[in-house]
Amino acid sequence: MELPIYHSFSFETDPASAELLLAHLSLFPFESFEETDSGITGYMREEEISGDLRIALRDEFSSLYRQLKEEVIENKNWNEEWESNFNPIQVGSFCGVRATFHEPNLEVRYDLIIDPKMAFGTGHHATTWMMMDRMKNLDFEGNSVLDFGAGTAILSILAEKMGAVEIDAVEIELPAVLNARQNLQLNACQIVHVISGDIDAIPKKKYDIILANINRKVLLESLSSMRQILKESGVVLLSGILEADFDMMATAIGEQGFSIPEVQQKGEWLCLQFDKKSMPS
Numbered sequence: 001m002e003l004p005i006y007h008s009f010s011f012e013t014d015p016a017s018a019e020l021l022l023a024h025l026s027l028f029p030f031e032s033f034e035e036t037d038s039g040i041t042g043y044m045r046e047e048e049i050s051g052d053l054r055i056a057l058r059d060e061f062s063s064l065y066r067q068l069k070e071e072v073i074e075n076k077n078w079n080e081e082w083e084s085n086f087n088p089i090q091v092g093s094f095c096g097v098r099a100t101f102h103e104p105n106l107e108v109r110y111d112l113i114i115d116p117k118m119a120f121g122t123g124h125h126a127t128t129w130m131m132m133d134r135m136k137n138l139d140f141e142g143n144s145v146l147d148f149g150a151g152t153a154i155l156s157i158l159a160e161k162m163g164a165v166e167i168d169a170v171e172i173e174l175p176a177v178l179n180a181r182q183n184l185q186l187n188a189c190q191i192v193h194v195i196s197g198d199i200d201a202i203p204k205k206k207y208d209i210i211l212a213n214i215n216r217k218v219l220l221e222s223l224s225s226m227r228q229i230l231k232e233s234g235v236v237l238l239s240g241i242l243e244a245d246f247d248m249m250a251t252a253i254g255e256q257g258f259s260i261p262e263v264q265q266k267g268e269w270l271c272l273q274f275d276k277k278s279m280p281s
Contacts, residue, residue: 004175007049007073010041025040092133094108094109099113114183114186138162140162145164149214152183153189168192170201170202207230209234209235210237241271243268246263
């Protein structure tokens with residue numbers, strides 16, 4: 001099997017602009033990002049790259065970075081690459097995220113093992129961190145869960161450890177699908193069903209809890225479908241939203257018949273929790 005060729009796009013920027021730049025870049029077909037000493041580097045498959053894409057990256061966000069450098073990435077051992085950059089994280093005493101080459105974390109209730117490779121969602125980004133932090137307040141025991149945009153399957157793994165009995169993890173990027181399945185094995189998960197596809201690939205059934213940590217565009221397009229597959233007593237937890245986009249998201253959420261969202265914020269990013277509006281008796 002021939003390995004895909006990746007290109008790196010390195011944006012030299014300052015910390016104040018990095019979060020906003022990352023939000024914009026997440027709308028492009030990057031498979032992963034990493035923070036560097038000088039800014040942000042994103043990785044994209046060669047077949048996704050076009051002249052128009054390069055122009056958009058160069059021109060649309062020029063006010064947010066000082067320099068952009070593109071390079072072809074040689075085939076390499078991505079495990080070694082991530083091993084040199086991936087540090088354990090911790091969400092209070094609730095849960096921790098580590099790789100296989102780290103020692104178990106005995107200070108947390110849930111010790112999660114993630115070998116991310118080229119997939120996104122290790123817990124280091126504010127959106128994933130808030131999703132996990134918010135999950136500690138939800139009751140997963142005996143409930144069904146949809147993890148939409150599963151990435152490394154980190155949220156699915158946590159949901160199973162918290163007692164969920166049925167979990168569908170939907171992910172559109174094939175490398176992330178493969179990585180998710182590997183991470184499920186590392187955590188001895190038994191009930192998570194990984195599905196390759198977009199919103200249309202979600203099974204025609206209803207869920208007690210929907211977790212969605214994606215970008216704003218996909219979230220806006222998916223709210224109607226989320227309402228249809230959420231049980232009447234269900235809860236939606238989503239992130240991938242900038243503070244500047246809250247009014248837009250809150251309006252769209254309300255238009256779909258959901259309640260006013262509860263908001264958690266970390267830096268420029270938001271995590272929203274809501275359910276279906278109570279119908280008058």
